[in-house]
Amino acid sequence: SAVISQKPSRDICQRGTSLTIQCQVDSQVTMMFWYRQQPGQSLTLIATANQGSEATYESGFVIDKFPISRPNLTFSTLTVSNMSPEDSSIYLCSVEPWDREYGYTFGSGTRLTVV
Amino acid sequence: GEDVEQSLFLSVREGDSSVINCTYTDSSSTYLYWYKQEPGAGLQLLTYIFSNMDMKQDQRLTVLLNKKDKHLSLRIADTQTGDSAIYFCAVGLLSGSARQLTFGSGTQLTVLP
Numbered sequence: 189s190a191v192i193s194q195k196p197s198r199d200i201c202q203r204g205t206s207l208t209i210q211c212q213v214d215s216q217v218t219m220m221f222w223y224r225q226q227p228g229q230s231l232t233l234i235a236t237a238n239q240g241s242e243a244t245y246e247s248g249f250v251i252d253k254f255p256i257s258r259p260n261l262t263f264s265t266l267t268v269s270n271m272s273p274e275d276s277s278i279y280l281c282s283v284e285p286w287d288r289e290y291g292y293t294f295g296s297g298t299r300l301t302v303v
Numbered sequence: 304g305e306d307v308e309q310s311l312f313l314s315v316r317e318g319d320s321s322v323i324n325c326t327y328t329d330s331s332s333t334y335l336y337w338y339k340q341e342p343g344a345g346l347q348l349l350t351y352i353f354s355n356m357d358m359k360q361d362q363r364l365t366v367l368l369n370k371k372d373k374h375l376s377l378r379i380a381d382t383q384t385g386d387s388a389i390y391f392c393a394v395g396l397l398s399g400s401a402r403q404l405t406f407g408s409g410t411q412l413t414v415l416p
Binding site: 189293 | 336338343344345346347348351391393404406407408409
């Protein structure tokens, strides 16, 4: 299965600033996904990122707040813009496997605290 | 859309078996996964089961699927302190992408010495 490197692993940011999270995969993948895990909660899909096209956002998430780049088949970034304390969460990237019996692989996550 | 439910907490004694339960609503769900999340870490895939299977065993892990009741369980035999973590079930559709991969709320497993 794919190996995902996600960084930063954690950050403490000031309200009103932006943070860009990077996700690097060791193999080419068609679809990459970004999730948010709020404290004590389950995972919520933010958006799906395909190379060469705009990301598809889920209900409740907008591009202005969470712009995503997908410049090639092994890399993606998620930016959390104009942050507020409510954005404090773990953000995870994930990739779809070639064979779904291997499950969706996740990065180790970025723990974001907004103060 | 799909709704996936799990109980929030489970405590067991070291050496006992743990059973974590999950229910889902969409009978079209085809791929059912169990993930483990340790403190401060991402999600680790533990095992999976397809909807055409009733049971899958993998070392200490046994997954049971009752399609009629839309009920999935994960049994961990001889539970160890290292098994303490949050366990998520996730269900997905064959024709979909991660748009249709829905996670449960997670079950916090605590293993007592």
